[in-house]
Amino acid sequence: MSLHRVVVLLVGPVVAYDAVIPSQVLGLASGTDGRPLYDVRLASVGGQAVSTVHGYDLGSHGDQRLIDDADLVIVPGTHHPGIRREGHLPDDLRSALARRLPAARLASICTGAFVLAAAGILDGRAATTHWNFAGDFRRLFPKVALDPRVLYVDDGDVCTSAGLSAGIDLCLHLIRSEHGAQVANHVARHLVVPPWRDGGQAQFIDIPLPEKSGQSTSDVRAWASTHLAERITLQNLAGRARMSVRTFNRRFRAETGMTPGAWLTQQRTRAAQRMLETTDLSIEEVAVRAGFGTAASLRTHLRRSAGVSPATYRGTFRTAN
Structure with missing residues (x-):
């Protein structure tokens, strides 16, 4: 090299x-x-x-x-x-x-x-x-x-x-x-920095900091990031945080700058990218494990995020390595 x-x-x-x-x-x-x-x-x-x-x-x-x-x-x-x-x-x-x-x-x-x-x-x-x-x-x-x-x-x-x-x-x-x-x-x-922040992520979040109530969505986010293959709803996340949907949604946006749905899609896309880069799993299996369900759904989200298909993305990183 x-x-x-x-x-x-x-x-x-x-x-x-x-x-x-x-x-x-x-x-x-x-x-x-x-x-x-x-x-x-x-x-x-x-x-x-x-x-x-x-x-x-x-x-x-x-x-x-x-x-x-x-x-x-x-x-x-x-x-x-x-x-x-x-x-x-x-x-x-x-x-x-x-x-x-x-x-x-x-x-x-x-x-x-x-x-x-x-x-x-x-x-x-x-x-x-x-x-x-x-x-x-x-x-x-x-x-x-x-x-x-x-x-x-x-x-x-x-x-x-x-x-x-x-x-x-x-x-x-x-x-x-x-x-x-x-x-x-x-x-x-x-x-000791995040391994990847998407280029399209905002430079700053012009919204108030979350209230100092002792409650946070961080534990729920940690749980969701390890259960991406499961069906995860806003109600499910709010319940785990022991908050109302309205309170959870407001606090989640204050802490991440994103809606729960957008954040979940981002995490699933990143998980799919990691699998495409580092494994030989089929695109269909990557889609299931990342929580997109189908290869068609994965293709849609990856094109929106990276501008390429899963096959092209995998080929690019295999060539780079």
């Missing part, structure tokens, strides 16, 4: 947290032989240390020539005034990005999307950035189909993510896409 060469292009003042996410996440991924799957390098124009928004400088491994043979170039968040306020990309940065190989992927974390947009790379594409800067982004880059609600957007050869921890989600997504769920899950366990 070939080593993926990743270059993190630092644009000062850089958000240091964003800048080290690829090294922390991708750097932990290893194959069955224990060998690393990614070689992550930090680069800057001219190879000099780059100032951070936190008052210290961040060193680099080299200059823009590191991009020449990179498989993936990631741009972390930046407070560069010309880019963030005017949408103007300096010529040296434009030239640096132009050095990438035709087959190389591009990605951004948080306001790194401003850099890609200023280069014209995101014109006509779906993308995201931190919700707090969506207004400025739309003003500067009206040609980009911005969706500030989601955690990350995978648009094939270009991926963008929201702020801070969404960069971790994106990197785990990249590992999952390229090397399968088992490798990504191993990295997530080491980082």
Whole structure:
């Protein structure tokens, strides 16, 4: 298995947290032989240390020539005034990005999307950035189909993510896409973070926190996640939580940002994906064990979530492994 060469292009003042996410996440991924799957390098124009928004400088491994043979170039968040306020990309940065190989992927974390947009790379594409800067982004880059609600957007050869921890989600997504769920899950366990948050999940939940009554839906959710193959109704879940349906539904939405039905479908879809990735069970059996009942129902939900059929999804991850 070939080593993926990743270059993190630092644009000062850089958000240091964003800048080290690829090294922390991708750097932990290893194959069955224990060998690393990614070689992550930090680069800057001219190879000099780059100032951070936190008052210290961040060193680099080299200059823009590191991009020449990179498989993936990631741009972390930046407070560069010309880019963030005017949408103007300096010529040296434009030239640096132009050095990438035709087959190389591009990605951004948080306001790194401003850099890609200023280069014209995101014109006509779906993308995201931190919700707090969506207004400025739309003003500067009206040609980009911005969706500030989601955690990350995978648009094939270009991926963008929201702020801070969404960069971790994106990197785990990249590992999952390229090397399968088992490798990504191993990295997530080491980082003590959720192994997978769907890219379409909301960046934030603008609803009140649940009342401090001592009651929670967490135990019921834990039970449901291990009984997905069974018929589960809202009344059944509320009864287990010893709440009325109305109270349970309100509290469930406050704690998860989703309706019980949407959450259950999400869990079943993820369970089906894990089985498709890691087992040889037939698609019909996967559908039954995940709680969808029929292969047709599984196909409908997986197409809605991942955009592909179960067979295509399985083939993609088998090829990646």
